[in-house]
Amino acid sequence: SAFYSSVVAGAQERTLVAVKPDGVQRRLVGDIIKRFEQRGFKLVGLKMLQASESTLADHYHDLRRKPFYPSLIRYMASGPVVAMVWEGHNVVRSSRFMVGDTDSAQAKPGTVRGDFSVHISRNVVHASDSVEVAEREISLWFHSAELVNWENSDQSDLYQV
Numbered sequence: 709s710a711f712y713s714s715v716v717a718g719a720q721e722r723t724l725v726a727v728k729p730d731g732v733q734r735r736l737v738g739d740i741i742k743r744f745e746q747r748g749f750k751l752v753g754l755k756m757l758q759a760s761e762s763t764l765a766d767h768y769h770d771l772r773r774k775p776f777y778p779s780l781i782r783y784m785a786s787g788p789v790v791a792m793v794w795e796g797h798n799v800v801r802s803s804r805f806m807v808g809d810t811d812s813a814q815a816k817p818g819t820v821r822g823d824f825s826v827h828i829s830r831n832v833v834h835a836s837d838s839v840e841v842a843e844r845e846i847s848l849w850f851h852s853a854e855l856v857n858w859e860n861s862d863q864s865d866l867y868q869v
């Protein structure tokens with residue numbers, strides 16, 4: 709409702725989270741979804757796909773001159789990923805905390821990377837790192853018709869409405 713969207717500041721922020729090919733192979737999809745659900749975020753988009761080189765080149769455009777870029781693209785194209793859009797208050801920043809440090813060796817226990825990975829090159833999951841980047845990544849990975857607008861029945865348990 710208009711009331712809900714005007715009162716709950718930032719509750720409609722969205723971010724892209726993707727389980728990378730290693731996370732899919734290791735059967736971590738369910739665990740990762742569970743963490744975002746139980747935190748209180750709302751799933752508004754979900755699909756499994758094998759990413760094209762062009763999507764990945766666009767997605768990692770800023771890293772194209774890094775030495776690890778070719779192996780990063782090979783890794784990300786090596787199998788299916790599960791791409792998701794999650795919505796909620798401060799979801800971009802909160803997701804980065806939930807995912808943990810880029811370098812798995814630095815990622816804290818309790819984070820996805822800190823619980824499930826040992827090396828930066830196989831760090832299980834992606835999450836957008838700013839609101840602007842999230843908007844760009846969501847439109848890269850999803851058509852707008854693939855995103856579902858729906859209301860949780862328990863909003864007042866999550867937010868002061």
Ligand code: UDP
Pocket residue numbers: 771776780809810828829830831833834835837
């Ligand atoms: N990466 C890597 N080696 C590095 C730095 C990054 O393999 O030295 C990979 C890693 O999979 C990381 C991705 O490149 O998740 C994107 O790097 P970024 O710095 O954007 O980290 P993220 O936003 O994923 O935490």
Ligand code: MG
Pocket residue numbers: 837
């Ligand atoms: Mg990044």
